Amino acid sequence: MTTILKGKRIVLGVSGGIAAYKSVELARELTLAGAQVDVVMTRAAREFVGPLTFETLTRRPVRTEVFEQWTEAESGHVSLGERADLMIIAPATAQVIAKLAHGLADDMLSVTALATPAPVIVAPAMDYHMYQHPATQANLRTLADRGVRIVGPDEGLLASGLVGPGRLVPTTRLMDAIRATLGSNGPLAGVRVVVTAGPTREPLDPLRFLSNRSSGKMGYALVAAAIDAGASVTLITGPTALTPHSEASVIGVESAAEMADAVQTAVQDADVLIMTAAVADYRPASVAEHKIKKSSDDLTLNLTRTTDILASIDRPGLLKVGFAAETTSLLDYARDKLRAKHLDLIVANDARTSMGSDEGWAYLLEPGKEAEEVGPTSKAELAEVIIDRVASLLRSRRTSERD
Ligand SMILES: Cc1cc2nc3c(=O)[nH]c(=O)nc-3n(C[C@H](O)[C@H](O)[C@H](O)COP(=O)(O)O)c2cc1C
Numbered sequence: 001m002t003t004i005l006k007g008k009r010i011v012l013g014v015s016g017g018i019a020a021y022k023s024v025e026l027a028r029e030l031t032l033a034g035a036q037v038d039v040v041m042t043r044a045a046r047e048f049v050g051p052l053t054f055e056t057l058t059r060r061p062v063r064t065e066v067f068e069q070w071t072e073a074e075s076g077h078v079s080l081g082e083r084a085d086l087m088i089i090a091p092a093t094a095q096v097i098a099k100l101a102h103g104l105a106d107d108m109l110s111v112t113a114l115a116t117p118a119p120v121i122v123a124p125a126m127d128y129h130m131y132q133h134p135a136t137q138a139n140l141r142t143l144a145d146r147g148v149r150i151v152g153p154d155e156g157l158l159a160s161g162l163v164g165p166g167r168l169v170p171t172t173r174l175m176d177a178i179r180a181t182l183g184s185n186g187p188l189a190g191v192r193v194v195v196t197a198g199p200t201r202e203p204l205d206p207l208r209f210l211s212n213r214s215s216g217k218m219g220y221a222l223v224a225a226a227i228d229a230g231a232s233v234t235l236i237t238g239p240t241a242l243t244p245h246s247e248a249s250v251i252g253v254e255s256a257a258e259m260a261d262a263v264q265t266a267v268q269d270a271d272v273l274i275m276t277a278a279v280a281d282y283r284p285a286s287v288a289e290h291k292i293k294k295s296s297d298d299l300t301l302n303l304t305r306t307t308d309i310l311a312s313i314d315r316p317g318l319l320k321v322g323f324a325a326e327t328t329s330l331l332d333y334a335r336d337k338l339r340a341k342h343l344d345l346i347v348a349n350d351a352r353t354s355m356g357s358d359e360g361w362a363y364l365l366e367p368g369k370e371a372e373e374v375g376p377t378s379k380a381e382l383a384e385v386i387i388d389r390v391a392s393l394l395r396s397r398r399t400s401e402r403d
Pocket residue numbers: 014015016017018019042043044045092093094095096125126127130
């Protein structure tokens with residue numbers, strides 16, 4: 001489990017749209033991630049989902065009324081909002097959006113939204129015509145101008161049977177937005193990070209390619225950890241089965257050559273490059289125009305070196321982090337790579353156990369320092385340790401530039 005949500009007080013406002021059932025999943029995900037989730041429901045929301053569902057999942061009482069039987073001294077009508085680290089309203093109906101835009105406060109949800117100094121995220125969900133109505137559009141603009149973060153809606157099939165914008169975005173996207181908002185003032189705030197991830201594919205003919213077992217999990221975990229720390233992140237990814245973080249700029253590539261081009265461009269205005277991608281060292285010397293047919297028992301492939309991306313990047317001031325996945329002499333190879341490619345940090349791991357796994361176990365090596373072992377742990381936690389180290393390397397670099 002990652003740390004960004006641990007112990008955070010999240011107010012989840014649920015209003016009366018058909019998508020209210022989806023916020024049940026959000027409440028569960030937030031709770032599982034260690035957040036303290038206080039659900040506030042409108043009266044209409046209770047027509048769609050019972051408060052008991054939220055109470056069971058969050059293990060906390062659901063607020064529905066301003067004039068409830070609670071003591072004002074302990075938990076007054078505004079204290080939920082005052083104490084919150086973040087408030088998210090998902091789904092947000094046209095009605096709730098209009099109320100927030102006009103500062104109305106006639107139920108617990110709208111009172112809490114007015115009373116909170118915390119960042120507010122609004123995830124609209126409604127019928128296509130309601131969403132496109134100039135009144136709703138103007139209200140959303142008003143909220144955005146006031147600093148409220150609007151997430152979605154998505155386009156697709158709506159409960160009304162119409163197809164168009166109005167669907168609540170998926171829970172993963174809401175979680176990404178919550179994490180990014182909570183982390184926005186973190187140690188990497190204002191830092192631009194490029195992460196490469198996944199395998200490359202080197203074509204042999206129109207049907208076939210040479211590739212490797214990299215899943216992209218380490219790189220994607222690093223993207224999440226960097227965004228949690230406040231960075232703006234560009235992910236350059238080979239083909240993987242994973243869904244990229246919705247707050248990252250994503251560039252999809254296939255071959256090592258495409259990845260090299262994308263990295264060269266992306267690092268021009270980046271502060272940090274983290275290369276987790278398992279880039280092919282060799283590619284077929286030529287790509288057959290048509291399918292290679294079976295004609296004899298043996299087939300000999302001629303391979304040629306690909307560009308060494310990390311070694312080819314020499315932008316002054318760029319902090320470079322490399323990964324070494326080896327099956328033998330791990331630390332020796334990693335030290336050689338650290339030196340040869342002028343890296344600030346290298347993460348060395350055993351390729352046989354790390355590739356494709358959710359587990360992370362690695363050594364962190366910096367020039368002139370002893371190797372530090374991290375793990376066994378999850379790749380998410382290993383990613384946090386690496387990002388912490390990147391933040392401290394940047395800090396010490398800035399301090400030495402000032403002195
Ligand atoms: C079956 C049904 C589905 C509805 N779905 C939505 C919806 O997705 N979005 C929306 O803005 N309003 C929807 N409404 C209308 C709202 O429930 C209505 O505007 C209500 O007053 C909203 O109250 P609240 O914003 O206080 O929750 C729906 C109404 C019904 C009966």
